[in-house]
Amino acid sequence: MDSQEVRRQWAERSGEFSPTYYAYRGPDERSEAVLDAIKRRLDTDARVLELGCSSGRHLSHLYDNGFRDLHGIELNPDAIEVMAEHYPELVDAATVHIGAMEDIVGEFADDAFDAVYSVETLQHIHPDAEWVFAELARITEDLLVTVENEGEDDEELNYVNDEVPLHYRDWHAVFTGLGLTEDETRAGDRDTIRAFTAR
Template identity: 60%
Template sequence: MDSTETRREWARRSGEYSPEYYAYYGPDETSETIRRILEQFVGRDASVLELGCSSGRHLSHLYDDGFDDLAGIEINDDAFDVMAEHYPDLASEGTFYADAIEDVLEEFDDGRFDAIYSVETLQHVHPDAEWVFAELSRVTDELLVTVENEGAETESTDGDVEYVDEDVPLYYRDWNRVFTDEGLDEVVVESSKRDTVRAFRS
């Protein structure tokens, strides 16, 4: 599966891991973790971008807590109809890009966003599109937060791949290495049962 096929799978995703699926479950502990880290390092006045925002459950949590300069990139067009239904204030006040991450990032100026975060999204970026990691470093002015599945802690899984529902690839990466190689400094690392949370200062 190449990068185009991977994007196509997410663009038409329905059922599990779809925009409706995430709206049903709403904000969760990860939403609160992101809010806490952003509040600590950049504050509520920060311009914030979520990569793969889906129907907006994490952004809605930020919005409800007083963050008001919010943006999101989402490849699945259905997400914005779901967002308008479940989080209408966010849908009307935020700025959203209905496209693939790879097709949006290059449009942004250097340091365009004070903070950028990703929740289980960068782990689906195909190796052909790894250049987006340098772009993320470029457009992040202060803080980049990754919440991604990095594989088993007991073995080296950097570069390994597994499949979600046998059709969507998940690429394990060492996100510390990826973004420190881009010149960012890691300031937070927290492990949970499913994901590792990392925050990097620009």
């Protein structure tokens, strides 16, 4: 399965792991981890971008805690309609770019966002699109937060329900290799939370 097929599946996804699925689950401990990482380092006027924002459950948690300059990238076009239903204040406040991350990040200026974060999104980037990680470092002015599954031992690939590919990576190595400094690491119930500073 190449990166084009992976993106097509996410863009057309309904049911499990779709925007509606995540909207009903609402903010969770991952939302709180992102809020905590950002709030300890930046003011609420920070420009914040979520990668793979879906229907906005993590962005809504930031909105409810005073952040207003919120942005998202989401592949599935149904996400905006679901966001409008579940988080109407957020959909009016946030700027959401619909499309593949690989097609959008190049449009942003250097240091376009004070904080960029992902929650179980970068693990779906196919190896043939790993160049996008350098773009994420480029558009991050202050803080990059990853909340991702990292696998165990030398495991590189796994499938959820035998269909959703997870590409496990050492995010410390990825982003420190791109010039960022990791200043926080902690284990969640299934994810590793890492915070990187860009200066």
